[in-house]
Amino acid sequence: MTRLDVPAFPGPLPPATPPAGTAVFQLPTGSYATRAALAFRGGRWRDRRDFAATAVLVRHPAGDLLIDAGFGAGAAQHVRTLPGYRRSPHRLGATARQQLDAAGYDLRGLLGVVLTHSHWDHVSGLDSLDVPVWTAPGERQHAERARDDRVFSLVTGGHEHREYAFDGPAHAGFDASHDVHGDGSVVLVPAAGHTPGSVVVFVTVASGRRFAFIGDLTWQLEGITRRAERPALVRALADSEPSGVRRDLARVIALADRVHLVPAHDQRAYDPIPRLTAGALAAVP
Template sequence: MIFVSAAAVIAVIIASLLAVRSFRPAPLPAPAPWTGPLPEASPPAGMAIFQLPTGTYENRAALAYRGGSFGDVRKFAATAVLVHHPSGDLLIDAGFGANVEAHIATMPAYRRSPHELTSTVHDQLRMKNYDMANLRGVVITHAHWDHVSGLAELDTPIWMNAAESRYVDRAKDAVVFRDVARDHEIHHYTFDGPPYLGFPSSHDVHGDGSVVIVEAGGHTDGSVVVFVTLPDEHRFAFIGDLTWQKEGVTLRAERPKMLQLLADVQPAQVRAGLLNVIAVADRIHVVPAHDVRAYDPIPEWTAGSRTLS
């Protein structure tokens, strides 16, 4: 006979109750809306953005944000964004690569999910006659596998800040990055600019305010948000994994506590970044990296494309 102490039983009950509670709706307090002017930007004529979907994987809404349904099975995006600028183009993230099966296999079994690979960024650009000489590099929002798998096929610098460099040196979740980035040039950038829409510091890529990277650590040590302003005054915030779905912004819904413990190095920093984004969401189109709906206003790139439709 196996004897179980009353204390152990109580501990299991408490843990179970906490686990259940972590999935219930619990909206964050609404931040004060950003009422000041948006940062100045002078994007050049012809600047534009395009989405390059590389595939999807399945996940349940309940695991993405508090209050989501376990019965709501969603397709999570693995999409790169091409930012065309006369001074040189950039990709934001790289999506799935040709070796995505092997990359998924590096994850613990409980984190693997059904997925679909469409076409890699490299193949999409090559098939549509993109001149790779125009590509200055890939800005990664962070170094997790589903954002960097496609780097393996791209012979272009990877843009990374110091905090994320430290993260990839030590983190188990950066094993795929370390593999695909082995032969790449790393372009180290610093946050040499002022605070930006509540974030502590920034880096203005072109010096014209059109592409600004801000420090938004918390999901990983050096995770970032990339703000893009177009000539027609459309503004976008590519927020990586501050939240996995739009409901993180529209419902002010964080990840369930259990998922925060698994996914985030500093959940409090993620919360602060998410609140910054919520405060400007009525004036800037927010794109969580894995929400397929968020990419709807962004056209797919085709040969000769140069403007946002």
């Protein structure tokens, strides 16, 4: 198996000064089944994986964000709109909206949902979240033109859309950035490749711990630990620009000893992140 060439990351990480109360919570909304052989080079066909569909709440005194939306109330119907080869067996759990409500969360504090990209399993939950949808330049247009995934158009028709600019400097090896709050706590960087407007979301919480929510640069942690990209056929089907995915996967792997990397579909990567409960929410200053 060919391992990705990963150059060392030069210099210190960018500064971040998250205020008290900056925290992250996971909201798992379900999973779907696939094979490790389809997820990363060197994976075994008999190794069945449950791919997570998980939203992440980032709390910040200046306003909160969700990273992705997971499965929605209409997820079963959304699956039926997909091509047959994409209809994997699914397990549906409580939606992000249901979990927010159960925890007593005040939706007025939610600035919107930042999408790592626009594929159905990242946007389905927008069907029950009446909040703005944040996308990188070009991603909304890509999603609305997609022929094999119409879920974005189905669930965002009545939403406010916010397209942000990468108006900041290079960040953690990426060429540009958008600092949401201006304090380095939530920084979006362009990672075009899986889709034209895919992004990585860097989050630094009040304790100083750093996370990088890397979307679908890799689907499983083995993409990081083994430096393994997706199999060639899967890359051709799944990625709009496989060379971009390869480049940016190498960039995040170079940070793995200093930043906790979270591939969107590996539930193991969410283990250090607490689940959203009323008690956990109340404990945040």
